[in-house]
Amino acid sequence: MSDTPTPDHQLPRTHYLNATYGSGTRSWLLTTDHKRIALLYLGSVTVFFFIGGVFATMIRIHLLTPGGALVTPETYNKLFTMHGVAMIFFFLIPSIPAVLGNFLIPLMIGAKDLAFPKINLLSWYIYIVGGCFVLYSFGTGGLDTGWTFYTPLSSVYSNSAVTPAVIGIFINGFSSILTGLNFIVTIHTMRAPGMTWFRLPLFVWAHYATSLVMILGTPVIAITLLLAGLERMFHLGFFNPALGGDPILFQHLFWFYSHPAVYIMVLPAMGVVSEIIPTFARKPIFGYSFIAGSSIAIAVIGFLVWAHHMFVTGESTYAALTFSFLSYLVAIPSAVKVFNWTSTLYKGSISWDPPMIYALGFIGLFVIGGLTGLSLACLGLDIHIHDTYFVVAHFHYIMVGGAVMGFVGALHFWWPKITGRLYPETLSRAAAVTLFVGFNLTFFPQFILGYLGMPRRYHTYPPEFQVLNVLSTAGASILALGYLIPMAYLAWSMRYGRVAGPNPWPATGLEWKTASPPPTENFDVTPEVTWEPYDFQNRPDLGLAAGAPSLAPAHSDD
Amino acid sequence: MHRTGELYGQFETLEQQKESAALGMWIFLVTEVLFFGGLFLTYTINRHAFGTAFGVGSNTLDIRLGGGNTVVLILSSLTMAMAVWSAQIGKKQLVSIFLIATLALGSVFLGVKVVEYKQKFDHHLIPGYGFDIRYHSELPAPMDNPVEIAAEKEELEKAFAVDPDINAHAQLYFSLYFGMTGLHALHMIVGAGLLIWLIRGSFHGRFTPQYNTPVEIVGLYWHFVDIVWIYLFPLLYLIDRHR
Numbered sequence: 042m043s044d045t046p047t048p049d050h051q052l053p054r055t056h057y058l059n060a061t062y063g064s065g066t067r068s069w070l071l072t073t074d075h076k077r078i079a080l081l082y083l084g085s086v087t088v089f090f091f092i093g094g095v096f097a098t099m100i101r102i103h104l105l106t107p108g109g110a111l112v113t114p115e116t117y118n119k120l121f122t123m124h125g126v127a128m129i130f131f132f133l134i135p136s137i138p139a140v141l142g143n144f145l146i147p148l149m150i151g152a153k154d155l156a157f158p159k160i161n162l163l164s165w166y167i168y169i170v171g172g173c174f175v176l177y178s179f180g181t182g183g184l185d186t187g188w189t190f191y192t193p194l195s196s197v198y199s200n201s202a203v204t205p206a207v208i209g210i211f212i213n214g215f216s217s218i219l220t221g222l223n224f225i226v227t228i229h230t231m232r233a234p235g236m237t238w239f240r241l242p243l244f245v246w247a248h249y250a251t252s253l254v255m256i257l258g259t260p261v262i263a264i265t266l267l268l269a270g271l272e273r274m275f276h277l278g279f280f281n282p283a284l285g286g287d288p289i290l291f292q293h294l295f296w297f298y299s300h301p302a303v304y305i306m307v308l309p310a311m312g313v314v315s316e317i318i319p320t321f322a323r324k325p326i327f328g329y330s331f332i333a334g335s336s337i338a339i340a341v342i343g344f345l346v347w348a349h350h351m352f353v354t355g356e357s358t359y360a361a362l363t364f365s366f367l368s369y370l371v372a373i374p375s376a377v378k379v380f381n382w383t384s385t386l387y388k389g390s391i392s393w394d395p396p397m398i399y400a401l402g403f404i405g406l407f408v409i410g411g412l413t414g415l416s417l418a419c420l421g422l423d424i425h426i427h428d429t430y431f432v433v434a435h436f437h438y439i440m441v442g443g444a445v446m447g448f449v450g451a452l453h454f455w456w457p458k459i460t461g462r463l464y465p466e467t468l469s470r471a472a473a474v475t476l477f478v479g480f481n482l483t484f485f486p487q488f489i490l491g492y493l494g495m496p497r498r499y500h501t502y503p504p505e506f507q508v509l510n511v512l513s514t515a516g517a518s519i520l521a522l523g524y525l526i527p528m529a530y531l532a533w534s535m536r537y538g539r540v541a542g543p544n545p546w547p548a549t550g551l552e553w554k555t556a557s558p559p560p561t562e563n564f565d566v567t568p569e570v571t572w573e574p575y576d577f578q579n580r581p582d583l584g585l586a587a588g589a590p591s592l593a594p595a596h597s598d599d
Numbered sequence: 600m601h602r603t604g605e606l607y608g609q610f611e612t613l614e615q616q617k618e619s620a621a622l623g624m625w626i627f628l629v630t631e632v633l634f635f636g637g638l639f640l641t642y643t644i645n646r647h648a649f650g651t652a653f654g655v656g657s658n659t660l661d662i663r664l665g666g667g668n669t670v671v672l673i674l675s676s677l678t679m680a681m682a683v684w685s686a687q688i689g690k691k692q693l694v695s696i697f698l699i700a701t702l703a704l705g706s707v708f709l710g711v712k713v714v715e716y717k718q719k720f721d722h723h724l725i726p727g728y729g730f731d732i733r734y735h736s737e738l739p740a741p742m743d744n745p746v747e748i749a750a751e752k753e754e755l756e757k758a759f760a761v762d763p764d765i766n767a768h769a770q771l772y773f774s775l776y777f778g779m780t781g782l783h784a785l786h787m788i789v790g791a792g793l794l795i796w797l798i799r800g801s802f803h804g805r806f807t808p809q810y811n812t813p814v815e816i817v818g819l820y821w822h823f824v825d826i827v828w829i830y831l832f833p834l835l836y837l838i839d840r841h842r
Contacts (some may be wrong), residue, residue, distance in 0.1 A: 264637035
């Protein structure tokens with residue numbers, strides 16, 4: 042896909058996809074190969090993405106008319122709840138880490154596998170068991186508490202299938218914890234000779250930070266939902282005001298995880314962008330250590346901002362001031378990343394391959410999502426736009442515009458490595474643009490709606506908001522197309538795509554030094570790393586002419 | 600991944616494997632601290648808000664059973680540490696003996712916990728519609744000491760004067776009591792399962808000075824579960840105790 046025609050490649054004779062260990066299905070369901078487990082995750086998160094997507098479609102269709110076009114108010118409550126539960130806990134949280142992190146971290150650091158391959162498989166099964174509980178809840182009438190499960194609605198008053206959903210999310214949490222634990226240990230103990238901490242790809246740094254959030258945050262949501270569930274099942278009273286329990290405590294505990302959880306979604310996407318940008322700018326990343334450090338800073342500061350979700354609960358002014366200030370602080374490491382990506386592009390030799398379009402789209406959408414986050418962290422303004430569509434638009438810009446763009450971009454970037462084949466170039470460029478346009482048309486009107494005062498989670502709205510709602514629904518249909526087209530041609534390419542060869546872009550990471558698809562043990566011999574990260578100039582093995590004008594020096598400051 | 604002896608295929612050396620396993624267990628224990636942390640926070644806030652009710656709740660617990668259990672658990676930590684030490688110096692028989700001792704002490708703890716829970720059921724101290732903090736003092740069992748019952752009645756009257764909603768607030772105490780000790784007991788049961796797995800391995804002479812990682816990391820887990828109890832015991836049994 043580069044400008045020069047690439048020579049024809051052959052797929053390796055044996056690789057992780059066709060290596061036989063036992064019969065077909067068995068060799069997948071009992072595999073401990075991190076690459077196969079990644080594909081198991083890819084399949085299962087795609088299923089949940091579809092389920093969540095169907096609910097989103099129904100929400101958007103319902104909101105076509107001011108009175109609500111499709112469902113009863115009760116059903117509407119269930120739709121947005123199930124949309125949130127499916128998308129957040131079963132798609133966004135595991136999407137990049139469990140699929141691409143799982144696949145790539147051992148390859149990127151030159152290891153044969155994660156430190157605990159059996160635990161890796163176990164975490165997928167835990168995910169599936171948790172997912173089954175949640176699907177059971179959806180299938181037996183669904184739940185209507187909102188994905189936030191605020192008590193005492195969730196623990197006492199709701200008449201919907203809350204209990205199985207809470208159990209499912211509780212179980213699923215352990216999948217996330219085990220994945221994070223596995224990543225941290227792997228990054229500490231499994232690096233190949235020469236792969237020092239500051240030679241790690243930024244994708245790995247981002248996943249280290251993500252894993253920290255996973256292991257420190259997830260246990261808290263687990264205990265919180267367990268307590269809410271016990272309250273519902275056995276009439277214990279932790280959060281029930283009738284017994285003197287404190288529902289605000291639930292909100293504190295819930296957001297102690299659920300705010301950092303946003304960083305579980307977006308940090309890996311930032312790692313993806315940090316890989317894609319230097320590859321298609323043919324230039325070392327600008328400010329490597331600052332990008333690495335900002336990932337850790339986001340993970341740490343991200344734990345200190347949770348009560349900005351609770352500015353209207355009547356919390357003390359001093360607490361609100363502190364949380365507002367700390368929320369502003371998160372903008373600093375986030376902006377460091379954005380500025381460094383932009384500086385990397387400056388004077389780069391940019392090629393517009395599909396992953397690059399997704400990465401640039403990510404930067405634009407993340408900036409809008411991030412800046413509107415600052416508006417929400419502002420105490421006075423938040424009172425006006427709290428619980429309106431402004432919030433909905435803001436977090437969709439981060440979660441969909443950021444995390445999902447990153448996920449789809451990552452799939453495009455590493456698809457040749459995962460499957461050994463390339464996908465149609467023009468079509469995929471068109472799909473990336475469709476996704477970007479559809480996304481903005483869906484969610485930008487929601488900023489305006491929210492600012493004008495349309496509350497979130499309502500099944501009706503005043504007639505003057507109809508034009509913007511119709512725009513948003515129209516955008517959603519384009520957005521859906523932007524997801525369906527890649528699904529179609531990526532599936533097509535698995536069989537019919539052009540054979541990619543080990544390093545089609547070319548990129549500098551260790552994962553591109555092995556065959557595509559890689560052998561089961563990743564590398565035939567344990568690699569030794571002798572080069573700095575993202576250095577195109579001193580890498581004759583990449584096949585780029587040394588000293589060519591398109592190559593920037595490895596440590597340039599310009 | 601193929602396995603050569605005790606070395607799993609993804610690792611290069613036994614040291615790397617051991618380092619990974621130990622780091623993995625420590626990280627897991629960090630997640631456990633945060634898991635229990637949510638409960639400890641809930642406890643702290645409610646204890647602060649409803650001190651009287653929590654004091655009354657503490658007094659219903661049997662300090663002989665709780666204190667005895669604390670001793671049992673500390674002893675089990677000792678035997679666990681001895682099992683790790685025996686494995687490190689290669690005394691294979693001692694490993695089995697100390698592991699069995701640890702399992703036995705853990706089982707005693709769980710048995711005592713069953714007795715304590717049973718008592719709470721008998722006294723209508725289970726949160727829910729049947730909860731009645733006065734039940735025991737008004738309908739004591741024939742073998743109960745009348746002097747103690749009288750003292751309990753008097754204490755309850757005082758407590759009701761301070762906090763008329765004590766029947767609700769005491770349910771919070773018992774929610775936490777069952778939540779915290781129940782979760783702790785669940786961890787003990789998991790630990791017992793791990794011990795049984797270790798005992799099987801030790802019968803096969805699997806643990807040597809070169810390879811004893813499983814004993815060591817299960818030991819870490821067991822000590823952690825003990826430490827949780829060391830915090831639970833004073834919080835639930837001792838604070839505001841006056842009988």
